[in-house]
Amino acid sequence: MNRVKILIFFFFGIPILSYSQSTENISISIVDSETxxxxxxxxxxxxxxxxxxxxANMQGIIRIESLLPGTMQNDSLLVKSLGYQQKTTHLNRIKSDSFHIYLQPQIYNLSELIVKPSQDKAIHLIQKAIAHRKENSPTSIDHFNCEIYNKTTIDFVPNREYYSNAQIEKIQANQDRSHLFIFEKYSSxxxxxxxxxxxxxKSHRLSGFKDPTIENFTSQIQPFHFYEPIIPLFENTYINPISQSGISNYGYQITDSIYVENDTIVGIEYFPQTLxxxxxxxxxxxxxxxxxxxKVTAEPAxxxxxxxxxxxxxKRIKNHYLPHQLNYQLVFKKYPNKKYGLKFESYTYINDYQFNLVEIKPATNQNDLISMDSLRPLSLxxxxxxxxxxxxxxxxxxNFDGKLRFINKFSQGKIPYKRVDFDLTQIQYNLHEKYRLGIGLYTNEYFSKRITIGGFIAYGTGDYQNKYGGLMGYKFPKQKxxxxxxxxxxxxxxxxLDMGFTKKSGFWRTMMxxxxxxxESLSISIxxxxxxSTFLLGVKKENIQDLNFNYGKLNFTEIYASAIINLNKKQQNFYEPNNLSYKFPILYLTYVKGINGLGSHFSYSRLSSFLEYSYYVEGLxxxxxxxxYDKLFGGANLPYYKFISGYGAYCPSLPFYEKNYFQTMLPYEFTHSESLVMHLKHTFLKPLYYTKLSEPRISLLQSAxxxxxxxxxxxxxxxxxxxYFESGLHIENIVKINYINFAYIGLGAGVFVKYGDYASSTFSDNIVYKLSFSVIF
Structure with missing residues (x-):
């Protein structure tokens, strides 16, 4: 049986008794003897x-107040924490009002934790918590305001595989002078x-930087509360131990209880039944x-x-226990190199809850921000x-700001140089142009925060054609x-459609x-x-030269309106990790009206819409x-390229999976004036098995x-x-490859089969095999 070190932190205690006699006060810090x-x-x-x-509080500090005279000379302290050996210290050894007690980590065998005498009672309490989950969750409160302060520090962490204890102590002594970085944010x-x-x-501060962009990473680690059946942490999702599916996956053990403010609080350890x-x-x-x-502590098993x-x-506020402090520690063990890792420690405090909704006005520029010194709830x-x-x-x-700016721009396919950005996204490959070689040049925020001017040039090695274009833009920040x-x-x-908020091709589908x-086109939009939500209105004048049929050159004048409607009304925010899916759909709408006039002889309309919706099903x-859904109105005289097509992603030379496409259908196999398409995908939460080289995760797909x-x-x-009907089985992460000790690249494969009236009489012709790639943390 594999052995695991239980490094779990939590609290137990009994209310402090008050006495009218003279007392003594001391402060004790509980510390891990190794780390x-x-x-x-x-x-x-x-x-x-x-x-x-x-x-102890979340910083490991215990403040002992109201000790009776004589207790310091006649009694001892018994110190306990799950995952550590308990320790006894005589009170007369405490020579100052600030004292450290070091606990030695305890190694447990996982099999020893699965069956314990108090497990049945623990499960009973967990089931009670599940039954009351809906009423206790912050989701049961219609609305509230609160003030949020976050402080995050970054440090290098020496790897104990490469350093002795003496060397580590010397490194840590040097690190005691300052952190590598620190950033703070205060918001309403x-x-x-x-x-x-x-x-x-209201205020933010990032050491070494004037641009707080890096804060976005540090604030997307954990959810705002621990009541959802699925818990998102960083880039992964986990089964909540306080859920019906958790009951069958976890073992439970009562560890202690404490009586506080006319209430008994019971601590329950939870641990996986299987690896x-x-x-x-x-x-x-x-x-x-x-x-x-x-209170709750959690870490991936x-x-x-x-x-x-x-x-x-x-914290108990008006009969609700609401989040008061949210902390995390994230360590990249061997990144940026094997000898040193990178550690993020974050502390978030939520205070001043108000249940009568109060409007808050955003800061529109840097001048509106308040000094952090006047807002910070705790001194540095x-x-x-x-x-x-x-x-x-x-x-x-x-020039940290310049380096961070370069990284941000490069992630968007740009290279900044003074007041302009070089756009590298013109460098592409597709089956028509083959290698598309080009570059763009656009002014950036250093030129103007309101005005954008630029253009691009490109050349296709397959069609031997030059491409070029230009752009002028103006922003009204306050009016958005x-x-x-x-x-x-x-x-x-x-x-x-190449206008409005339409479906974008993925990486592999673009190559197809x-x-x-x-x-040749000219468009103006607002x-x-x-x-x-976001809304767009525009007009476009276009001349298209047909390269496939004999339509020649045709002129089109079009007016279009488009919208992205977030039905969940949820924005990317401080407490929503990137992998937390929408609880309501995101709807994309585009309407195009072709005008018979202004050089165009085509009068028609097209409505294009699609909806994306992802959610978790507990236990599944x-x-x-x-x-x-797409529909063309009045298109009797339109050329073929204005009709609806491009549903498929089957290309023998590019056998890669592309989501929200038919995997067995050729890219332009079907053409319609009206179509309705649906793609369903169910990904099982638990992998089939787990090893250091593989953790296959199954998805079932159905398209119609x-x-x-x-x-x-x-x-x-x-x-x-x-x-048209298609079913598939997709297995991700069949093989894992370590990428610079930062993440794993997962290699997967899938098999898809089409059936129905458009299937071939030869069964093997209906089967398509696909490859896939993913990133695993």
Whole structure:
């Protein structure tokens, strides 16, 4: 049986007794003897009076107050924390009001934790917490305001495989002077049913930088509360131990209890019954008064290249236990190199809850921000103060902002140089152009925060054609309005819309583009953001030269309107990790009206829409839904490339999986004036098995489509009016490859089969095999 080290932090304690006699006060820090890190929620009891005890806070500090005279000379302290050997210390050894007690980590065998005498009672309390989960969750509150302060530090961590204990102590002594980086953010937020609807940043500060962009990474690690059946941590999802599916996957053990404010709080350890990467381990504290969570610690049961621990503490406010402090520690063990890892430690404090909704106004520019010194709820330590002094001086000398700006731009396919950005996205490959070689040049925010001017040039080695274009844009930041004018001579895909918020081809599907026509166009558009949605209105004049049929050159004048409507009203915010899926759909709409006039002889309309919706089903996994509906009105005289096409992603030379496409259908196999397409995907939460080289995760896929062409009287187009059906089995992460000790590259494969009226009589011709790639943390 594999042995695991239980490094779980939590609290137990008994209320402090008050006495009218003179008393003594001391402060004790509970520390890990190996890592020298604080142990949150450890407990201390008087050895001769076990009913008297105290609990450490999230920083591992216990403040003992109201000790009776003589206790210091006659009693001892019993210190306990799950995952550590208990320790007894006589009170007369404490020579100052600030004392450290070091605990030795305890090694447990997983099999020893699975069956324990109090497990049945623990499960009973967990089931009570599950039954009351809906009423105790912040999602049960219609709305509330709160103030949020976050402080995150970054440090290098020496790898014990390469350094002796003496060397590590020397390194840590040097690190005691300052952190590598520190950043803070203070904001006012509005929540509705547990979801942040609006966040107004009042102040932020990032040592060494003037640009706080890096904060976005540090604030997407854990959820706002621990009540959802699926818990997202960083880039992964886990089964919540306080859920029906958790009951069958975890073992439970009561560890201790504490009586606080007329309520008994029970600590329950939870641990995986089997070795599984979708499970956690830690401790949850539950109130016996209303079975709400009061504290919780959690960390993945299996951790490889990185380690992650979270701690959440809840505060009782108006009969609700609401999040009061959210902490995490994230360590990349061997990144940036094998000898040194990178550690993120974050502390978040949520205060000033208000249940009568108060409007908060966002800061519109840097001048509106308030000094962090006037908002910070806790004073900075000397080490944190030194970090700002050191990092700010080094950051200015080494131009940290410039380096961060380069990284951000490069991730978008751009290279910044002074007041312009070189656009590298013109370098592509597709079956029509073959290698598309080109570059763009656009002004950036250093030229103007309102005005954008630029253009691109490109050349295709397959079609031997030059492409070029230009853009002018103007922004109204306060009104959230953007105006753009674009001229370009380029190629456009048959059946696709290249205006508005339309479906974008994925990486592999872009390479499969083959049916392209040469286009010269001029468009003017205005975009407006309203709440959580975006709207676009524009006009386009286009001349298309057909490269596949004999239509020649045709002119089109079109007016279009487009919108992205977030039905969940959820924005990317402080407490939503990237992998937390939408609870409501995202709807994309585009309407195009062709005008008979202004050089055009085509009057028609096209409505294009699609909807994306992902959610988790407790005990089963993640369900993803994609539905697209397109309809062409008045298209009797239109050329083929204005009809709806491009549903497929089957290309023998590019056998790669592309989501939300038919895997067995050729890219332009069918053409319609009206179509309805649906793609369903269910990914099971738990992998089939787990090893260091493989953790296969199964997805089941089902796709269906229907279409017609009411304007094709000569039947020159192939349509799927009888329904096109496809099923598939996709297995991700069959093989894992370590990428610079930062993440794993997962290699997967899938098999897809089409059936129905458009299937071949030869069964093997209906089967398509696909490869896939993914990133695993």
């Amino acid at each position: 020298k890190e604080a142990i949150p929620f450890a407990t201390i009891h008087l050895l001769n009076s076990p009913d008297i005890g105290w609990a 937020s509005i929540f509705q049913n547990g979801t942040m609807m609006h966040e107004s940043v 599984n990467k979708s499970l956690l381990k830690g401790i949850v504290h539950i109130s016996l008064k209303n079975y709400a969570i009061t 299996i951790q490889e290249l990185l380690s992650l621990k979270i701690e959440q503490e809840y 330590s000397l080490k944190e103060q030194n970090t700002y002094i050191w990092a700010d001086s080094i950051g200015q000398a080494k 309005i953007e105006i753009e004018a674009i001229y370009k001579t380029d190629v456009v895909e048959s059946g696709a 583009k083959d049916s392209l026509n040469r286009s 975009q407006k953001k309203v709440s959580h 996994g993640k369900q993803s839904v994609f539905i697209a 489509g229907w279409g017609r062409n009411e304007f094709d009287l000569t039947n020159q187009f192939k349509i799927f009016d009888k329904g």
